[in-house]
Amino acid sequence: MLKNGFKIFFIIITFILAPALTVFGGNHSSERSSGNQIELAYYSQYLKDASGELTFKEILSLEYEEAFQQHQGDVFQFGLTQDAHWIQTDLRELPIEGNFPNDYILYLDYSGIHEINLYLPVISNGVEDYVHLKGGIHYAGLQDEVGHFFPVFHFPENLNPERPLYTRVKSDYSQNFSLGIERETSFWVRQQFIVFMFAIAYGIMIAMILYNLILFFALKDKPYILYVGYMFFMLIYQVGITGALKVLNFNLGETLEQYVIATTFIAISFALLFAISFLNLPRFVPKALKPIRFFIGISVVGVFLVFTGNLFYANYLAYLPGAVLPFLIMTVAIKAYRRGSLGARYYIIATVLLFASVLIFVLRGFGIVDHSFMTSYATTASASLESLFLSFALADRISHLRKREELAKKRELELTKLMITDSLTGLYNRRYFDDVLASVYEESRRERIPASLIYLDIDNFKRFNDTYGHPMGDKVIQNLARVISENIRNQDHPCRIGGEEFAIIFPTMGKSQAILAAERIRKRFEEVDFSEIDPEIPTVTVSIGVTELKKKETPEEWISRTDETLYRAKREGKNRVLY
Incomplete structure (x- = not known):
């Protein structure tokens, strides 16, 4: 049964996660332009602002103009840092087709960026100037964004393509993203498909949450409510990290993004409590309880950091369980399976699937793996699939519990029969x-x-x-x-x-x-x-x-x-x- 499960897993991993693996050290020079979509990283220079205090006026000065470095690659990977970064893009070199800028939009394909400042060159009344647009969580309620799940901006009609575009980004979360422009019609067609895929993923998770909540009320079995808690906060985390809620309510989505790391830690805590209960670790792998409780303690600290305003350190701390727990939990789950834990086989498949995408996400955060849409959002797909496999595990648990209950009843009947039966004749006593x-x-x-x-x-x-x-x-x-x-x-x-x-x-x-x-x-x-x-x-x-x-x-x-x-x-x- 376990072998068949792993076959299913590898099929899924091929179709869901394999595209993400192509980002390892790949050369993406062919992706500079696809007609309607242009990656701006190829036409940009960047400057690290360690103090975070440089003004746009200072950036325009000759001193800082010469400090910009040519960017290499198709995405920006500044990693986990509190530094601000300025990006200078030469609009004259862009291979633009059609009516620019009216038919185009500008986007950053990662929702979790706190501060985005765009300085767009314009000609106003014959005078060259810059228009300042704001985006990101930091400017809640003040953004100039269109209102998508990641930052999207319209160009001003009086854009001056002869002067460079400046983008300043700063974030307590990862500063890995793609900056691009795309013909608006093709962008929204592509985004509708992405939103549809997100809706399927979230729909699966919601269905599994409701299904197992009903089972909990019917069976009163602790693992079911822990599963519901885990999947509920995992769902909130996925909605927050993707920015999907902003499609329905922009301000609410921005608020959720601000505290999304807290839901990460809560989801981790529920996941570990679920593992303890479902795998029956006190019986099968008691030595695993100490490290698991340690990471639950780490999660409590992480939630505290979020609500005290230390988002950068909370985010950095979140990468610790993300990097270590996949190996710890998989080792524990395999040991529990070998020692007879009920349903551990489906649990192993589910966690392998999620942890594969989590590891890629962690490595992306540190800049080891290139940023891409897949590396940023593969956890959403794998989380929905994990919710399915964990439901299979809980269903398998029901089967095992029924068999165990039937065996207990059979033994009870046998004992009752022994108590009321004459051993010599087989008649009643x-x-x-x-x-x-x-x-x-x-x-x-x-x-x-x-x-x-x-x-x-x-x-x-x-x-x-x-x-x-x-x-x-x-x-x-x-x-x-x-x-x-x-x-x-x-x-x-x-x-x-x-x-x-x-x-x-x-x-x-x-x-x-x-x-x-x-x-x-x-x-x-x-x-x-x-x-x-x-x-x-x-x-x-x-x-x-x-x-x-x-x-x-x-x-x-x-x-x-x-x-x-x-x-x-x-x-x-x-x-x-x-x-």
Whole structure:
């Protein structure tokens, strides 16, 4: 089963994550222009502003003009830094087709940038000038963005392409992004497809959250609510990191982006608690509890940093579990699987899928892997697939729990049977007789239906035991038990209540039918051949007393009357049925 699961995983990884892997050290010179879309990194220079205090006026001065360095590559990868970066783009070199700038928009393809300042060259009333546009989380409510899930800007109609475009970016999150311009019509067609794919991913996660929430209320099983908590905050994180909420409500989306790192830490905590509970780590891998609790503590610190305004350090801290937990959790999950943890196989597939994209995202943040749309948002696709596989794991858990419950019930029935069954004959014992007689008595009184009771005792059994030994006596007892079982109804209750004494409770049966059953048992037992014990052994017989419950008679009186009837049969010659 695990092998089949890994086959499924590798198929998924090929179609979902393999494109992201092409960014490792690849040469993207062919992507400078695709007709309608132009990557500006090829036509740009950049300047690192470590102080973050340089003004646009200072940037335009000759001193800083000469400090710009030529950028290499098709994307900007400034990594995790608090430095500001200025980008100077020569618009004259752009291979633009059609009506520029009216038909084009400018975009940065990463939503989590805090400050974006665009300085667009224009000609106003014959005078060269610059228009200042703002974007990013830092300028909440003041942005000049169009309102997409990542920053998108319109060009002013009086754009002056003879002068350079300046972009200043600063962020507490990763400063890896693509800066480009694209014909607006083709941009929105492409973005509709991306939004549609996001909607599918989020829809899957929402469906799995609701499904497992229902299962939690039905089963009251702890892993289900931990799964719901994990997926709920993972969903919020994915909506926040992609900026998808801004498509519906821009201001709300901006607020979520501001605190999205907090949801990361909360999701990590729920994921670790889910792993502890689902994999039953205290039983299967107890040594893993300390490092897991350490990372839960790290998450608490991370949430504190977010709400105290230290987003840069919180974001940096988030990369620690992102880099370490994939290896820790996978090792723990594999150990738990080998030691018999329920559903661990699906858990392994789900976590491998997510952690592959998380590692790529972490490496992208540090600049080891090139920024691309896939490396930035592959976690969204893998998170939705993880939600499916973890649901499979929980469904598999239900199957295992049902099997375990059935096994427990079977064992309980076996133990109950042992408690109420006579080991020698397989008939019920005295404890069962006392309980059932009381129940039949009450039913007979309540429903006003008949009930009969017979007592049986093997004739001259003590002499038989003394002559042939107890093992042979046991064979006689077993044969009587067999004869009794073969000559009564399924709803009747045959019991061995003493050494050679037996009783049969007949619910809903009157005395006349009970007498017939007793006589049938007496005759069949008399016909049993015991010559294998001794060829000259005399016929073994049984005496039987039959009674029907009388009105106003207590159970004790009924038993006493039946017992007296049996011993009257003994006194009157044995091998007979009296009533």
